[in-house]
Amino acid sequence: MSILNYAAKYILFFLYGLVILGLLSSCSGGKFWDPADARKVSPNVNERVRKNLEEGKGFSIGRSMSGGAGGTSYQFASSNPMWRATLEILDFLPLANVDYSGGIITTDWYNEGTSSNESIKITVRFLTNEIRSDGLRIIVHKKRCTIQQTCTVKKVSSAIEHELQVAILKKAVLFEAEFNKGKKKFKRKDLK
Secondary structure (H helix, E strand, O other): OHHHHHHHHHHHHHHHHHHHHHHHHHOOOOOOOOOOOOOOOOOOHHHHHHHHHHHOOOOOHHHHHOOOOOOOOOOOHHHOHHHHHHHHHOOOOOEEEEEOOOOEEEEOOEOOOOOOOEEEEEEEEEOOOOOOHHHEEEEEEEEEEOOOOOEEEEEEOOHHHHHHHHHHHHHHHHHHHHHHHHOOOOOOOOOO
16 A cells, blocks of 8 residues: 555656656747748858857857947946046035936035035036037036025036036047047958
8 A cells, every 4th residue: 555655756756757747848928949041041060150149149258248239238337437527526526316228417516615605516418428529518507595595596607517528529539539449440350
């Protein structure tokens, strides 16, 4: 009797395993293997490799890590020289809003201490990721408050806008040069 109980447990275990395997295999939609069409794909390995490299398929450590041309291109804040330069130039100001995906940096109200009733707020909008003078728009607001705490806020055009723009562009050019200096071009020797 104990042999039948023992065998029943293993048969039950085996059947559960088959059911789970069946469920897992059905998750793939029945496509375990998608063979290539021999009429469209060259039998020559070097031609297939060259075609895949041109189309950006496959994996190459040099290309994927250095942000080279590939199937998908991700831009991170640390790899954008304009973004990095702006954050470094504005590092003395308290930041209120930093949105990389929206392309905007807004500082909090800042007072140098020279005038207790005046504060400035700087907004930098990124119009492009390229290092160009028309790639950013800098807006400066000035807030003046009276003793009764009634404040007026006005957008001002001052030399601060131009000075910040020049400083950001100079720093971005330096970051770009530093990035390109460390960047190496990887080329496969057998695919000339």
